[in-house]
Amino acid sequence: MQSVLSKFKEAIDSRNRAALTEMLPLVMEENDLGEIFSHGVYPVLNNAREEFQNRRLGIPELLLSLDLVSTVLKAVSKDVEIPKRNRHIVLGVIEGDTHDMGKNIIRDLYRGYGFEVTDLGKNVRVSQFVDAAVSVNADIVGISTMMSTTLDRLGEVIQLLKEKIPGVKVIVGGAFINQKIADGLKADAYAEDAATLIETTDGLLA
Amino acid sequence: MSQLSSMERVLLTLQGKETDRVPVCCLTVGVTRQATGVSFPAFSQDSDAAAEAMLYANRMVGDDILFGFTDLSVEAADFGQKMIYPENTTAHPDYDDSLIKGPEDYEKLETFKAASGKRMGTYLDVCSKLQKKAGTTVPVLGFVYGPLGVLGMMRGMERLYMDLLEHPDQVKIGLEIVTEVLVDFVKEQFGRGVAGVCVDTLPASRSGVAPDAWEAFEGVYTEKIADAIRESGILLAHHGCGYSPYFKEVKRWVNPAVFSFGDLAEDCKDFGELKSVYGKDATLMGYVPTELLYAGTPQEVIAECIRQIGLLGQDGRFILAPTCEYPPNATLENARAMVTAAEYYNDFRARV
Ligand code: B12
Numbered sequence: 173m174q175s176v177l178s179k180f181k182e183a184i185d186s187r188n189r190a191a192l193t194e195m196l197p198l199v200m201e202e203n204d205l206g207e208i209f210s211h212g213v214y215p216v217l218n219n220a221r222e223e224f225q226n227r228r229l230g231i232p233e234l235l236l237s238l239d240l241v242s243t244v245l246k247a248v249s250k251d252v253e254i255p256k257r258n259r260h261i262v263l264g265v266i267e268g269d270t271h272d273m274g275k276n277i278i279r280d281l282y283r284g285y286g287f288e289v290t291d292l293g294k295n296v297r298v299s300q301f302v303d304a305a306v307s308v309n310a311d312i313v314g315i316s317t318m319m320s321t322t323l324d325r326l327g328e329v330i331q332l333l334k335e336k337i338p339g340v341k342v343i344v345g346g347a348f349i350n351q352k353i354a355d356g357l358k359a360d361a362y363a364e365d366a367a368t369l370i371e372t373t374d375g376l377l378a
Numbered sequence: 379m380s381q382l383s384s385m386e387r388v389l390l391t392l393q394g395k396e397t398d399r400v401p402v403c404c405l406t407v408g409v410t411r412q413a414t415g416v417s418f419p420a421f422s423q424d425s426d427a428a429a430e431a432m433l434y435a436n437r438m439v440g441d442d443i444l445f446g447f448t449d450l451s452v453e454a455a456d457f458g459q460k461m462i463y464p465e466n467t468t469a470h471p472d473y474d475d476s477l478i479k480g481p482e483d484y485e486k487l488e489t490f491k492a493a494s495g496k497r498m499g500t501y502l503d504v505c506s507k508l509q510k511k512a513g514t515t516v517p518v519l520g521f522v523y524g525p526l527g528v529l530g531m532m533r534g535m536e537r538l539y540m541d542l543l544e545h546p547d548q549v550k551i552g553l554e555i556v557t558e559v560l561v562d563f564v565k566e567q568f569g570r571g572v573a574g575v576c577v578d579t580l581p582a583s584r585s586g587v588a589p590d591a592w593e594a595f596e597g598v599y600t601e602k603i604a605d606a607i608r609e610s611g612i613l614l615a616h617h618g619c620g621y622s623p624y625f626k627e628v629k630r631w632v633n634p635a636v637f638s639f640g641d642l643a644e645d646c647k648d649f650g651e652l653k654s655v656y657g658k659d660a661t662l663m664g665y666v667p668t669e670l671l672y673a674g675t676p677q678e679v680i681a682e683c684i685r686q687i688g689l690l691g692q693d694g695r696f697i698l699a700p701t702c703e704y705p706p707n708a709t710l711e712n713a714r715a716m717v718t719a720a721e722y723y724n725d726f727r728a729r730v
Pocket of ligand 1: 362448
């Protein structure tokens with residue numbers, strides 16, 4: 173007979189919210205958190221990232237998978253500490269820009285992989301980034317923009333963050349950004365997409 | 379060959395004939411405000427201000443198509459989506475107050491006459507004004523945002539994308555309603571005398587949904603809009619700015635006379651193949667990166683344009699254009715550089 177854990181994993185894999193809702197309490201009863209993550213959440217996340225990169229998975233499917241993983245994270249973190257990396261990331265889309273799909277994917281991935289994330293949303297003012305990063309003592313500030321109208325403000329945030337929080341790392345991303353623009357803005361790193369995100373972030377923190 | 383008017387140049391190019399130079403369409407939208415100093419909110423909401431800015435920019439830059447487009451929220455706003463008109467950037471919906479709050483709301487959308495909508499009405503006035511002032515010598519290209527995109531403006535794209543998987547039937551009811559209004563909108567544009575209409579199906583690429591999902595959720599509906607444009611006897615253009623655009627599927631459902639694109643087609647290995655597969659009976663329009671237009675020098679822009687004209691410009695059927703809207707806060711200098719590249723192509727090619 174199929175184990176509860178494998179049914180749980182299958183529910184996320186097939187993006188079946190109803191099945192997941194049914195399996196979630198059962199899997200939490202029968203399995204410890206380590207098992208849920210190593211046999212449930214991580215394989216699904218790794219697979220989703222790979223499938224996305226290989227174009228076998230579309231953005232809607234990736235979004236839904238991540239949404240379901242978030243549901244799991246919310247449910248389990250009510251009762252227990254989820255496996256953490258003890259690293260705090262402040263994330264947002266810079267003021268003037270409302271493209272937030274990419275940022276949301278990044279946020280859910282970070283959370284899925286155990287980072288603590290403060291999501292400031294979209295259209296975020298320079299001062300909001302700085303205040304949030306100071307108040308949570310962020311290790312990393314991730315800034316997303318898909319537009320060019322926002323680049324001046326992006327440069328401003330990066331400069332201010334570096335002044336106010338020595339040692340903080342800034343990672344940028346979004347369709348309009350490339351390595352050259354990121355270098356020009358004096359960001360510490362640039363990640364092209366969800367597929368390279370975790371490796372780039374780990375490199376930054378090493 | 380003697381100097382042609384933009385209208386003549388574009389028409390010959392569409393027929394696959396040789397012209398004095400490759401036509402250029404700089405897709406200048408928000409950036410045109412710089413020509414007259416008008417604000418972003420006025421650009422979206424005041425037809426005189428928008429038309430005047432567009433005309434000035436066209437004259438300054440010297441490109442060959444007047445692209446009548448202000449922002450992607452025109453249609454959604456008239457369905458009742460609450461809007462934000464920021465001073466420093468393009469208008470957008472208030473995503474904290476989406477009109478479609480849950481899957482049950484799709485069917486609550488109501489159809490209306492496009493000309494009676496405040497923003498669509500203003501947009502139609504822009505078309506009339508452009509047409510009246512310049513339309514005989516410079517073709518005016520109207521615009522309509524595709525049905526899935528319009529729904530995305532009222533639901534939030536991310537939630538809409540998840541609804542496609544979890545509530546497909548409700549989404550389809552919404553698409554039917556939206557499509558009816560969009561068909562009326564393109565007919566009204568025809569009534570204002572535009573030379574063509576460009577349909578933007580933003581999700582038809584790897585930046586959007588998978589190809590089969592695009593066909594089921596947008597292709598089927600866009601076909602009705604495309605038919606209405608064709609029946610009016612005007613030019614049907616298509617725009618998509620995402621990565622790996624689905625030319626094959628777009629051709630199947632829309633079959634445009636012009637493909638405006640931002641990246642290589644999903645099913646082509648290089649641009650030579652793109653030209654031979656899709657550029658024989660349709661015109662390709664692209665694909666100068668907006669990043670380059672924003673950050674590059676005119677010299678760099680010209681070099682890229684020369685490369686692209688060399689790659690895609692033979693035998694007509696190519697219009698030089700950016701990958702998407704010209705960056706609203708770049709200077710107009712690089713738009714002019716695009717036209718310069720087309721004008722002095724032979725000269726520059728000898729040097730590059
Ligand atoms: C979908 C889309 C929209 C949707 C956005 C829905 C949403 N809620 O996000 C809608 C229709 C609303 C929209 C609106 C507009 N758009 Co738009 N849009 C796009 C499009 C087609 C795809 C973007 C997308 O969502 N991709 C899918 C996601 C998953 O990918 P992604 O965002 O790239 O994110 C990935 C990476 O970039 C990276 N990443 C992203 N953020 C971050 C952050 C960090 C820290 C890291 C490490 C990595 C990272 O990881 C992500 C996951 O892999 C792009 C074209 C393109 N080629 O990208 C244009 C594009 C972004 N849009 C553009 C424009 C111009 C607009 C409008 C101004 C149009 C208009 N005139 O109305 C408005 C914006 C109004 C405003 N003030 O904000 C231009 C911007 C160019 C510029 N120079 O400014 C683009 C680039 C098109 C182009 N080629 O020119 N758009």
